[in-house]
Amino acid sequence: MEKQATIIDIARTLNISTSTVSRALRNTFDVKAETREAVMALAEKLNYQPNRLAISLLKRQTHTIGVIIPNLDFVLSTMVKGIDEVALEAGYTVMVCQSNESFGRELVNTKRLLDSLVDGIIVSVSSETKVFEHIKKIKDRNIPLVVFDRVNKEIVAPHVQLDNVEGGVLATEHLLEQGYQKIAILAGPQNLDISNKRMEGYLNTLKKHGLRIKKDFIIHCDFNQDYAYEATKELLTMKNRPDAIFTISDRMAIGASLAIKEKGLRMPTDIGLVGFNNEPITKLVTPNISSVEQPAFEMGKITAKLFIEMMNSKKDMNNEEIILKPKLFIRESSLRFTKKV
Amino acid sequence: MEKQATIIDIARTLNISTSTVSRALRNTFDVKAETREAVMALAEKLNYQPNRLAISLLKRQTHTIGVIIPNLDFVLSTMVKGIDEVALEAGYTVMVCQSNESFGRELVNTKRLLDSLVDGIIVSVSSETKVFEHIKKIKDRNIPLVVFDRVNKEIVAPHVQLDNVEGGVLATEHLLEQGYQKIAILAGPQNLDISNKRMEGYLNTLKKHGLRIKKDFIIHCDFNQDYAYEATKELLTMKNRPDAIFTISDRMAIGASLAIKEKGLRMPTDIGLVGFNNEPITKLVTPNISSVEQPAFEMGKITAKLFIEMMNSKKDMNNEEIILKPKLFIRESSLRFTKKV
DNA sequence: TAAAATACCGGTAACGTTACCGGTATTTTC
DNA sequence: GAAAATACCGGTAACGTTACCGGTATTTTA
Numbered sequence: 001m002e003k004q005a006t007i008i009d010i011a012r013t014l015n016i017s018t019s020t021v022s023r024a025l026r027n028t029f030d031v032k033a034e035t036r037e038a039v040m041a042l043a044e045k046l047n048y049q050p051n052r053l054a055i056s057l058l059k060r061q062t063h064t065i066g067v068i069i070p071n072l073d074f075v076l077s078t079m080v081k082g083i084d085e086v087a088l089e090a091g092y093t094v095m096v097c098q099s100n101e102s103f104g105r106e107l108v109n110t111k112r113l114l115d116s117l118v119d120g121i122i123v124s125v126s127s128e129t130k131v132f133e134h135i136k137k138i139k140d141r142n143i144p145l146v147v148f149d150r151v152n153k154e155i156v157a158p159h160v161q162l163d164n165v166e167g168g169v170l171a172t173e174h175l176l177e178q179g180y181q182k183i184a185i186l187a188g189p190q191n192l193d194i195s196n197k198r199m200e201g202y203l204n205t206l207k208k209h210g211l212r213i214k215k216d217f218i219i220h221c222d223f224n225q226d227y228a229y230e231a232t233k234e235l236l237t238m239k240n241r242p243d244a245i246f247t248i249s250d251r252m253a254i255g256a257s258l259a260i261k262e263k264g265l266r267m268p269t270d271i272g273l274v275g276f277n278n279e280p281i282t283k284l285v286t287p288n289i290s291s292v293e294q295p296a297f298e299m300g301k302i303t304a305k306l307f308i309e310m311m312n313s314k315k316d317m318n319n320e321e322i323i324l325k326p327k328l329f330i331r332e333s334s335l336r337f338t339k340k341v
Numbered sequence: 342m343e344k345q346a347t348i349i350d351i352a353r354t355l356n357i358s359t360s361t362v363s364r365a366l367r368n369t370f371d372v373k374a375e376t377r378e379a380v381m382a383l384a385e386k387l388n389y390q391p392n393r394l395a396i397s398l399l400k401r402q403t404h405t406i407g408v409i410i411p412n413l414d415f416v417l418s419t420m421v422k423g424i425d426e427v428a429l430e431a432g433y434t435v436m437v438c439q440s441n442e443s444f445g446r447e448l449v450n451t452k453r454l455l456d457s458l459v460d461g462i463i464v465s466v467s468s469e470t471k472v473f474e475h476i477k478k479i480k481d482r483n484i485p486l487v488v489f490d491r492v493n494k495e496i497v498a499p500h501v502q503l504d505n506v507e508g509g510v511l512a513t514e515h516l517l518e519q520g521y522q523k524i525a526i527l528a529g530p531q532n533l534d535i536s537n538k539r540m541e542g543y544l545n546t547l548k549k550h551g552l553r554i555k556k557d558f559i560i561h562c563d564f565n566q567d568y569a570y571e572a573t574k575e576l577l578t579m580k581n582r583p584d585a586i587f588t589i590s591d592r593m594a595i596g597a598s599l600a601i602k603e604k605g606l607r608m609p610t611d612i613g614l615v616g617f618n619n620e621p622i623t624k625l626v627t628p629n630i631s632s633v634e635q636p637a638f639e640m641g642k643i644t645a646k647l648f649i650e651m652m653n654s655k656k657d658m659n660n661e662e663i664i665l666k667p668k669l670f671i672r673e674s675s676l677r678f679t680k681k682v
Numbered sequence: 683t684a685a686a687a688t689a690c691c692g693g694t695a696a697c698g699t700t701a702c703c704g705g706t707a708t709t710t711t712c
Numbered sequence: 713g714a715a716a717a718t719a720c721c722g723g724t725a726a727c728g729t730t731a732c733c734g735g736t737a738t739t740t741t742a
Contacts, residue, residue, distance in 0.1 A: 004482070006698060017722045022700060030720060053398040053458055054698035057727045062394070064457075072421070077413040084439065088449075093457055096437050098425065108429075116405075116434055117394055141345070254625050284595055286627040347728060358692045363730060371690060395728035398697045687740065694733090701726085710717065 005046035014038055025050070056117070064093045065307065066113035068123040070101045070150065073251075074279045075296045076124065079149060082300020083122065090308045092119070101223075103128040110134045120144035122307055125152060127189045127223065144310050148303040152193050158310065158320035160303040162294045164194050167326040168201020171246045171274040171292055174328055176209060178336045180244035180272045184217035184235055186228050186252050195220075198248045198276065217242055221252075228255030236263045244272035244334070250279040253289050257333070272334040288331035295324055346387035355379055366391070397458070405434045406648065407454035411442045411467040411491065414592075415620045416637045420490060423641020424463065431649045433460070442564075444469040451475045461485035463648055466493060468530045468564065485651050489644040493534050499651065499661035501644045503635045505535050508667040509542020512587045512615040512633055515669055517550060519677045521585035521613045525558035525576055527569050527593050536561075539589045539617065558583055562593075569596030577604050585613035585675070591620040594630050598674070613675040628673035635667050 007025070011018045016035065024031045024039035025048075042048075056062045065087055069076050080096060087094045095118060097109035106126050113121055114137070121138055124147065132154050138145050139156065148160040175183050185202050188195030199218070206213055216238065221227040228247060235242055236259065245260075247253040253275030257267070265271050267287050275282060278293030302322055310317050348366070352359045357376065365372045365380035366389075383389075397403045406428055410417045421437055428435045436459060438450035447467050454462055455478070462479055465488065473495050479486050480497065489501040516524050526543050529536030540559070547554055557579065562568040569588060576583055577600065586601075588594040594616030598608070606612050608628050616623060619634030643663055651658050 007700095008698075018699080019701090019723075020721055023721090026700090032720060035720085049456060051398070051458070051698050052456060053394050053403070054727085055700075057392070057394040057398055057697090057729095058699055058701090060727075072413055072418040077418060080413070081439065081441075088453075093436065093453060095434065098422065100422075112429075112434060115390060115393060117392070258625075281622055281625065284599075284622060285625050348730095349728075359729080360693075360731090361691055364691090367730090373690060376690085392728050395697085396730080398699095398727090399729055399731090401697075683742100685741085687738100689738070690736090692733105692735085694731100696731085697729090699727090701724105703722105703724090705722085706720090708717100708719070711715085712713105 004051070005043075005048045006051065007048075009046065010039060010042050010048065014042060061119050062117050063091055064095055064116065064118045065304075066116070066118035066121045067094055067096045068099060068106060068109050068113070068121065069096065070099050070106075070124060070126040072098060075277050075294065076149070078296035079124075079300035079303070082297040082302075083304040084300075086301050086304035086308070090304075092308070099126040101126045101128060103130075107134050110138060114138065114141060114143070118143070120146075120307060120311060122146050122148060122303060124149040125155075126150075127192050130191050144307065146303055146307045146310065148299065150192065150194055156318050158306055158317045158322075160299060160306060160322045161324070162194070162299070163323045163325055164197030165201040165204070167276060167292045167294070168198040168203075168246070168248075169205050170201075170326060170328040171198075171276070171290075172202045172205035174290070174330065175244045175246065175272050175274060175334060176205070178244075178268070178272060178334055180334075181211070182214075182217070182240070182242045183244045183246060183272075184214075184219070184242035186231055186245060186247040186256060187218060187220050188223050188248050190220050195248055202246060223249055223251060225251045225255035228252035229259045230255075232256040232259035233263070236260070236265070242271070244274075246274050248276045250275040250277045250282050250289065250291055253291070253333075254281065254285065257285060257287075257289065267333045268336045272336070274328075274334050278329050282329075282331065287333045290331045290334040291329050293327045293329055295327075299324055345392070346384075346389045347392065348389075350387065351380060351383050351389065355383060402460050403458050404432055405436055405457070405459045406645075407457070407459035407462045408435055408437045409440060409447060409450050409454070409462065409464040410437065411440050411447075411465060413439060416618050416635065417465065417490070419637035420465075420641035420644070423638040423643075424645040425641075427642050427645035427649070431645075433649070440467040442467045442469060444471075448475050451479060455479065455482060455484070459484070461487075461648060461652060463487050463489060463644060465490040466496075467491075468533050471532050485648065487644055487648045487651065489640065491533065491535055497659050499647055499658045499663075501640060501647060501663045502665070503535070503640070504664045504666055505538030506542040506545070508617060508633045508635070509539040509544075509587070509589075510546050511542075511667060511669040512539075512617070512631075513543045513546035515631070515671065516585045516587065516613050516615060516675060517546070519585075519609070519613060519675055521675075522552070523555075523558070523581070523583045524585045524587060524613075525555075525560070525583035527572055527586060527588040527597060528559060528561050529564050529589050529593075531561050536589055543587060564590055564592060566592045566596035569593035570600045571596075573597040573600035574604070577601070577606070583612070585615075587615050589617045591616040591618045591623055591630065591632055594632070594674075595622065595626065598626065598628075598630065608674045609677045613677070615669075615675050619670050623670075623672065631670060631672045631675040633667045633669050636665055640665055 007021050011021045024036040099106040145157040151159045151161045187199045219231045221231050275289050275291040278291040282289040282291045348362050352362045365377040440447040486498040492500045492502045528540045560572045562572050616630050616632040619632040623630040623632045
């Protein structure tokens with residue numbers, strides 16, 4: 001079984017033309033039943049597989065979707081799983097590229113995917129990405145594009161994202177409800193939309209309750225456990241230290257948690273903590289960490305569905321915007337009182 | 342910029358043949374300097390990109406590597422990152438498929454990758470996989486294959502894997518050194534090679550120290566936190582309960598840890614615990630969990646390198662076997678005495 | 683200055699498949 | 713039983729690129 005059998009091999013052995021074989025293998029249109037069966041039988045016997053390259057070249061589509069993501073953490077790999085699920089169902093193969101949160105790598109990845117002639121691209125931008133020329137190039141080539149999770153207003157394309165503002169609201173309202181008054185926030189990089197939105201929710205909630213916003217309580221740092229640890233240490237040495245911290249990721253919450261424990265403070269008594277993403281780890285550390293969940297798997301599936309709808313309908317969906325709702329999971333790190341009825 | 346420019350467009354506007362354009366764009370062989378420059382300039386202007394499909398069809402290679410993995414957990418996604426790194430460097434694009442630990446899905450994935458005409462496949466088998474006909478089909482088609490991490494002797498192909506026996510030895514020796522005598526093991530599914538090997542290391546070490554092996558202390562369960570939790574609860578209700586547990590994954594160690602805490606036992610005083618993989622989480626739970634690390638990123642890189650070497654040299658490497666050494670990280674969960682000098 | 687070597691270029695086939703058109707043979711219609 | 717419809721099939725071009733061969737025009741060699 002050295003070489004893959006082709007349509008020509010079948011045609012030759014059956015003494016018919018390749019056109020007829022081609023038709024027999026697919027449509028059953030304009031082909032006699034017995035010849036069709038003969039073709040089918042031989043194809044089976046030779047283990048014939050149509051050559052996708054030839055078909056792709058001819059039809060100018062590869063049935064491949066490129067996905068660019070900043071990393072493969074819990075949330076994103078769950079989203080990818082969702083995308084995969086739906087894409088596979090619809091007959092597409094998915095090509096995943098990680099940018100490792102690097103802008104340069106993101107450029108290379110987009111170039112590579114365009115070069116691979118993918119039918120479309122789904123992207124979640126890296127935290128370093130501040131300009132979007134490479135994304136525009138995708139649109140210039142008339143290649144369908146959907147952005148998800150880490151979106152940006154400058155990108156003209158359908159968006160699928162979490163209601164990040166609402167996420168910030170949920171966390172902050174909950175902390176206030178638990179009697180915390182001086183709430184700090186560990187936000188992410190300033191150019192990241194998801195970070196700003198979550199902070200917006202935090203700010204809105206404080207304003208709504210007539211609380212003063214302290215600049216010192218707003219820390220921008222990398223999505224990184226170590227940075228969060230350092231930042232929290234700083235926060236806790238302030239003369240008027242915060243009595244609660246909202247971090248926009250669970251990794252950061254873990255870092256904060258370590259700093260808090262090291263300082264000898266206890267959660268939730270002395271200080272409250274709420275993270276974001278509801279990663280499994282939040283349930284495993286002591287104390288458990290409250291966290292805002294995003295429906296990652298769902299988001300992946302919806303993104304892929306929207307994408308496929310766009311591919312099929314060919315209509316302009318640039319203004320489409322799907323927003324999913326977050327959900328707060330309350331755990332030990334912030335639960336001082338059981339909820340009043 | 343509607344349609345992608347082709348070599349034919351360039352040829353036509355320059356009034357030369359496509360052959361010449363093709364040569365000009367690559368070799369500079371048999372082509373006058375000025376025509377080459379003219380071609381280059383026009384190509385630049387039209388933003389010409391060679392069509393990979395056409396080239397792949399002609400050359401019968403796609404410069405794509407398919408990777409099949411059971412999931413995207415910490416270890417495997419780190420390995421994929423390593424593969425990606427090396428593959429990209431060598432001009433290959435990587436197509437990752439998850440089997441979700443499902444045999445059926447693994448079949449679909451291999452079929453899909455073969456269908457996509459990848460130049461080769463790198464695979465780590467799912468925990469459900471007990472027969473390897475689908476893998477044989479890859480070999481039948483003469484497509485280079487490397488297995489890594491989750492390998493199996495039945496697969497005829499180069500193997501890259503951890504010295505799992507040594508991992509089991511490291512963990513068990515350490516527990517004995519710490520004075521634990523009755524060591525139980527939470528092993529994985531029985532058909533999984535990595536599980537059996539780690540257990541082999543455990544058994545060897547006990548034998549070496551002249552200790553009796555208790556059947557009751559060997560539990561086979563799924564790679565799952567919940568199963569590990571239940572299994573540990575059972576273990577701890579035995580009249581002669583173990584005083585240490587070695588789990589072959591960190592997920593399982595977490596489950597065990599929960600059961601231990603629930604039972605009111607303390608680590609490392611009452612009971613010792615060692616996990617496997619050295620996932621970040623081991624450092625974050627209380628107590629920290631000792632764990633055997635495998636050099637995942639390195640393993641990914643080595644796998645890809647071996648693979649590319651195989652592709653280039655075309656020689657038979659089926660007997661190649663690369664074995665990487667694990668390393669034990671000792672933490673609170675098993676450290677009763679600081680090491681004697 | 684004729685012969686040989688070289689520089690440069692074009693034509694054709696090929697990779698595997700499908701779309702389209704046209705052409706026989708067979709069947710249907712009245 | 714002739715005309716019209718239908719069933720079935722084959723040939724050709726096309727997708728974009730490169731390998732190979734052969735052919736002029738120019739340069740080198742003696």
